[in-house]
Amino acid sequence: MTDTAKKTSTFSHALIWFGAGVSIAEILTGACFAPLGLAKGALAIVLGHIIGGIMLFLAGLIGGRTGRCAMETVRMSFGRKGSLFFALLNVLQLTGWTAIMIYDGALAANTIAQVGSWVWCLVIGALILVWIAVGITDLGRINQIVMALLFLLTLVLCKVIFFGSSGSAAPTDSALSFGAAVELAVAMPLSWLPLISDYTREAEKPFAATLASTLTYSAVSCWMYFIGMGAAIYTGESDIARILIGAGLGAAGLVILVLSTVTTTFLDAWSAGISSQSIVPHLSSRRVAMAVTVIGTAGAILFPMDDITDFLYLIGSVFAPMIAVQIADFFVLKTDVSEKDFSASRLVIWCIGFVVYRLLMGIDLPLGCTLPDMLITALLVVIWSAIKKIALRKREL
Numbered sequence: 001m002t003d004t005a006k007k008t009s010t011f012s013h014a015l016i017w018f019g020a021g022v023s024i025a026e027i028l029t030g031a032c033f034a035p036l037g038l039a040k041g042a043l044a045i046v047l048g049h050i051i052g053g054i055m056l057f058l059a060g061l062i063g064g065r066t067g068r069c070a071m072e073t074v075r076m077s078f079g080r081k082g083s084l085f086f087a088l089l090n091v092l093q094l095t096g097w098t099a100i101m102i103y104d105g106a107l108a109a110n111t112i113a114q115v116g117s118w119v120w121c122l123v124i125g126a127l128i129l130v131w132i133a134v135g136i137t138d139l140g141r142i143n144q145i146v147m148a149l150l151f152l153l154t155l156v157l158c159k160v161i162f163f164g165s166s167g168s169a170a171p172t173d174s175a176l177s178f179g180a181a182v183e184l185a186v187a188m189p190l191s192w193l194p195l196i197s198d199y200t201r202e203a204e205k206p207f208a209a210t211l212a213s214t215l216t217y218s219a220v221s222c223w224m225y226f227i228g229m230g231a232a233i234y235t236g237e238s239d240i241a242r243i244l245i246g247a248g249l250g251a252a253g254l255v256i257l258v259l260s261t262v263t264t265t266f267l268d269a270w271s272a273g274i275s276s277q278s279i280v281p282h283l284s285s286r287r288v289a290m291a292v293t294v295i296g297t298a299g300a301i302l303f304p305m306d307d308i309t310d311f312l313y314l315i316g317s318v319f320a321p322m323i324a325v326q327i328a329d330f331f332v333l334k335t336d337v338s339e340k341d342f343s344a345s346r347l348v349i350w351c352i353g354f355v356v357y358r359l360l361m362g363i364d365l366p367l368g369c370t371l372p373d374m375l376i377t378a379l380l381v382v383i384w385s386a387i388k389k390i391a392l393r394k395r396e397l
Contacts, residue, residue, distance in 0.1 A: 008202045013209040014216045015147050016199060019263030021220025022150050022256075024104040025308065026188055027240050030228025032309075033181055038233060044178055045225045048185020051371050053218040056189045056196055057210055059323050062330050063197020064206025070197040070271065071278035074322065075338040077329045078350075082342045086322055087278040090194045091292075093315055094272035097191070098265050098296030102128075103305040105261025111241035112254045118301045124261050125297030131266040132273075132289045146259055153256040154223070157240070161230045183368030187312035188221055190370060193323045195271035269293045313361060320370050321353025324377035332378075333385050345384050353377035 033041035062073045071090060075083040106120035113120075134142065196213065203209030231240060241253060273289030299305075325346050329335045337343045356376055360369035 007204040008199070008209070010203070010205055010208045010212045013199060013203060014212040015144065016267070017213040017217040018147050018220050019150070019260075020192065020267050021217045021224060021264075022154060022260040023101070023221075023224055023264045024108055024240070024257060024261060025101060025264075026221055026224035027228035027231070028104065029184060029188065029308075029312075030225035031232040032176065032184060033225065033229040034232035035176055036178065036181055038229070040178060041181065041229050041233075042226065044181035045185045045222055045229070047367065048182045048187075049189060049218045049222050049225075051182070051367065052186040052189030053214050055320075055323060055327075055370075055374065056192055056217070057214040058327050058331065059193045060196035060200040060210040060213055061207065062326060064200035064203050064210045067201050068197065069201055069274050069278070070195050071275045072338075073197050073326060073330075074194075075278070076336045077326045077343060077346050079337050079340040079342040079346075082347055084279055086194070086318075087275050089318055090275045091272050091279070093191075093318075094195070094268045094275065095292050095295055095299075096311065097268040098128075098272070098292055099299035099303070100305045100308055100311070101261055101265040101268065102296055103300035103303075105257055105265075106300060108241040108257045109254055109261075112245060112257070120258075121297050121300045124258060124265070125293055125300075127258070127262045128266050128269060128293045129290055131262060132269060132286060132293065135286070146263060150256060150259055150263070153252055154227070156252065157227060157256070158223075158230075161227060161234055177364045179365045179368050182366070183316070183370060184309070184312070185225065186368055186370045187316055189218065190320060191312065191315050192217070193319050195267070195275070198271045198274045199267075265293075265296070269296065316370055317354055317357040317361075320357060320374050321350050321377040324353060324374035325350055325381055327374075328378040328381035332382060335385070345388075346381070349377060349380045349384065352380060 030045070033044060036044060059070075059073075062068075062076075063070060066073060066076075068076075071083055071087040074086045077083075078086065102121050102124050105124050106117045109120040109124070110117045196210075200206060200210045200213065227240070241257060245253065269289045269292045270285075272292040273283075273285035273287070276283050276288040277285055329346075337346075353373055353376065357369055357373040360373055363369070365372060
């Protein structure tokens with residue numbers, strides 16, 4: 001159950017997902033697209049976000065229409081105990097994201113104000129705790145002010161990169177293929193699949209809120225990717241903090257780096273708390289979110305987290321087939337096994353989807369491996385359901 005009975009407006013959902021999109025991690029990932037050149041890089045980013053955005057919308061709509069949190073919607077396909085596996089994986093990946101985001105934000109902030117990365121980890125962690133203490137439904141005015149600041153400062157960042165530099169946009173040699181680039185673009189919206197329902201379930205207008213969330217996040221995420229790619233192409237520098245320093249935007253840059261980290265990481269920690277209730281129902285989601293923030297802060301201080309590519313692919317291989325099963329069950333078959341302990345068929349199909357994803361990673365597909373993997377997984381669900389119906393009819397005859 002949620003901590004409050006309040007319903008959230010469509011506009012507030014757009015603000016929440018604007019904050020999720022303004023992310024240092026997305027800017028850093030966008031810099032990886034520079035070797036493709038501006039045109040091919042932009043095409044890969046847009047295609048990836050269209051694919052990921054459609055999946056994000058469908059996942060959020062399930063939660064919005066049922067009023068269930070993300071891991072409760074997983075129960076509809078995999079059963080009460082079967083869903084616990086995914087809830088545990090989701091809490092672990094959200095804790096990992098919390099640490100990664102705090103780590104990236106602290107490194108960037110320390111480039112501008114060199115007081116020690118560990119100090120910035122503590123500052124960012126403390127601000128996230130404040131956001132959690134206020135709560136998702138009471139952040140309205142704070143979010144409006146913060147998002148206005150982030151919007152203005154990202155506009156300044158775009159001006160500095162795209163209009164303040166005389167660099168060349170020529171592509172360079174790279175082992176990154178177009179298909180691999182598309183997959184990197186899919187990876188970010190895909191990473192939000194296991195938690196978007198934690199927010200759309202509280203919406204006054206589920207369809208409108210889910211659509212606003214998806215469109216806002218996809219547009220802003222593309223924007224962050226473009227900033228990272230443009231920075232690497234036009235300035236030869238992928239460290240956004242150094243670009244801001246060079247443009248004389250030290251203080252403003254510090255604000256955008258810290259606030260963008262807080263608004264994004266807050267969602268990870270908050271959803272980790274909600275998912276934990278699927279494992280141990282009597283836990284306080286707010287307290288677990290705070291514990292995840294503390295653990296993430298400690299992890300950011302103690303461990304290096306510079307390359308997250310493998311982490312993104314692992315998330316994709318786990319959650320892409322999971323949501324494919326859910327989409328097939330909810331939108332096509334209209335089935336709900338949440339009263340059962342397990343759905344053996346769905347768990348087996350998920351395992352097949354996981355293996356297929358890992359195998360497809362070794363093949364250079366034009367649109368990446370997420371889309372074909374999800375289509376294969378969803379098709380297996382539909383085929384198995386048809387086989388069961390035929391078998392039941394034969395028994396009745």
